[in-house]
Amino acid sequence: MAAHFGWNLRQLDVKNAFLHGVLQEEVYMSQPPGFIDPQYSDYVCKLHKSLYGLKQAPRAWNDKFTSFLPSLGFTSTYADSSLFVKQIDSFVVVLLLYVDDIIITGNAPTLISDVISALTKEFDIKDLGPLHFFLGIQIISQTDGLVLSQAKYVKDLLTKTAMLDSKPCSTPCLPYNRLVLDDGKPYNNPALYRSVVGALQYLTFTRPDIAFAVHQVCQFMQRPMESHFSVVKRILRYLKGTLNLGIHYVRGGLEVNSDTIRAFSDADWAGDPNDRRSTTRFVVFLGSNPISWSSKKQQTVSRSSTEAEYRALATTAAELDWIKQLLTFLHLAIPSSPVLFCDNMSAIALTSNPVFHQRTKHIEVDIHFVRERVAKKHLQVQFVSSSSPRVYLLHSFKLIVAISVLVSPPELEGGC
Incomplete structure (x- = not known):
């Protein structure tokens, strides 16, 4: 919606978010080292607010924040509990919360500034300005819309797996090649396999072209084989050759x-x-x-x-x-x-x-x-028709991406 209407995206960060939460249950804590009362050394502390490390902390913070937003005129929906909307006549402000990261946008800059001021008074919030980087996703503003890319995320993943200097390949998987459960020898580092495949799952947020290939390797987390990790390395080699690809959301x-x-x-x-x-x-x-x-x-x-x-x-x-x-x-x-x-x-x-x-x-x-x-x-x-040009290799490689989806941001080098 921000890309289509040309809205500005603002990013906020809540400092020490979990410390704002108010506990509803009775929780007791041992007196912290260095602050023990010599007269009551056997006493414990009763917590009124949450601390980092408590299982209740994330829920307490979420309850605190979401209960405050209605006072600013925001409403929530069961469709997405992290999304809040404020509407006054034809003016709309949209707020998205992810733990302690906030994105706010809309067609009323004055209302957005008022909301940020009200949030700053209630919580310790830092205004990070226009949205450029969010949860590992790079957002590039252009005159014709927005480009979402995870180029830095891909580069860090390739560095972690020592695949940054690998030889690129043109496809994330071989056509008509399906993985078999017991194919060859067991892989000697299952923890690395699970770590890399989990990272690839997060990458599908802006790279639908690897969705099917990642879906295949995800099925062997419990007992990966060497042949399965070879497929993972092929995905990484494909990412090496398409490092800067992303999704272009067109204005209008x-x-x-x-x-x-x-x-x-x-x-x-x-x-x-x-x-x-x-x-x-x-x-x-x-x-x-x-x-x-x-x-x-x-x-x-x-x-x-x-x-x-x-x-x-x-x-x-x-x-x-x-x-x-x-x-x-x-x-x-x-x-x-x-x-x-x-x-x-x-x-x-x-x-x-x-x-x-x-x-x-x-x-x-x-x-x-x-x-x-x-x-x-x-x-x-x-x-x-299965041969429709709008669907890109839907049957050949089982990819679910249209021809116009993947682009290379002009600000980044490389890509295709």
Whole structure:
């Protein structure tokens, strides 16, 4: 929204955030060394406020902050408990909280300054100015929008794994290559494997092109093999060659398409050789900007490609429902029902007509809720060819990224 409307993004930091929390439970602490009362050395301290190290500290801080925001006119939503919105007439201020880091934006600079002043009086807050770096994500402001990149994060990861001088490769994984559970010898450093794969998971926030490859290696955290770590190293080599890629959010991107929310859904039937389960993949666009994507294995085995695609449609429809709730809370009007694209005609038929009953009566009831959404005209399901140019290697490498998503920021060197 900030990219589309050209809003300024401000970043705030709360100093010693956990010390602001007020405890609701009775918590006692031994007298700290150097401050023991000689007359009552066997006494303990009763805490009224939280301290760092307490299990209650994060919750106490969150309760303290979120209970103060309504006094400033902010409201919250069940769709995202960290998001708060203040609206006065046509003016909107949006505040996002992540532990002690705050992002604030909106179309009313005066209101934003008033909110920052009120927060500063109540808490020890430092105004970091315009948003440039947040949770490892670099935000670059341009005249035509925003670019999100994790180039520094990738470089630190390559340095940690001694892959900074490795030879780059052109793809994050080999086509049609699926990992097998017991393939070769066990890897001698499982802790390193879990650490690197966990770091790669966080990287998918701005790099959807590695989502499927990371999804594969995540399945072997418990007992990784040498062949699995070889795939991890291939992902790192791919990142070495695409170090500066990121996502470009275009200003005015909501007007690019008549259908404001569009989603692309796909599934590979029985693609996992270990348990024959299918993998659901989807990407959701708000106008021309991608806002949500996923590559995740389905919980049960599908008996046909139609069932696998139908389950993927249901998963994507649930994501679209959540996004609609979030956008409604942000006072962003959606002119039309979201459009969900699928390349399986049989699965599309199931969303509007209970055909093939004998073949689908074993499917769980909750999966059929996508049919209810279509019947109420809350969702449109349309066919898209698997060779559509809008989908980038969706079937070849199982990536879930559109051609226009990944860019190289002009301020950074390299990239493609």
